[in-house]
Amino acid sequence: MNEWTTIRRRVLVEKDSKRSVCLEFGIGWRTLEKILAHPAPPGYRRQAPWGKPKLGPFLPVIEEILEADKTAPAKQRHTAKRIFERLRDEYGYEGGITQVTETVAQARRHGKEVFVPLVH
Numbered sequence: 001m002n003e004w005t006t007i008r009r010r011v012l013v014e015k016d017s018k019r020s021v022c023l024e025f026g027i028g029w030r031t032l033e034k035i036l037a038h039p040a041p042p043g044y045r046r047q048a049p050w051g052k053p054k055l056g057p058f059l060p061v062i063e064e065i066l067e068a069d070k071t072a073p074a075k076q077r078h079t080a081k082r083i084f085e086r087l088r089d090e091y092g093y094e095g096g097i098t099q100v101t102e103t104v105a106q107a108r109r110h111g112k113e114v115f116v117p118l119v120h
Contacts, residue, residue: 054095
């Protein structure tokens, strides 16, 4: 970010030549044009979320299991490994355990209620 503002200042305010700035900072002229066109570095944003071709059909099953676990005693709740085993044995899931564990962790992380105390 500091380099971005320095390059913009050198070309737009101090009127240094674009060629000298490119040589000094070791950037290409197309990169320099992008820097001059935007006041801040544009961030990368994915157009669409990643697809889950193997796990996608089983997401409602995982949600159902986790929802049922909320009312179960702590010792009887499913672990991510146990959910994977149930998906594999009962529903014919052919994917890996890593995808299941990451999905379960994300669902548990985002499923919690958050309370913000108000301080006056």
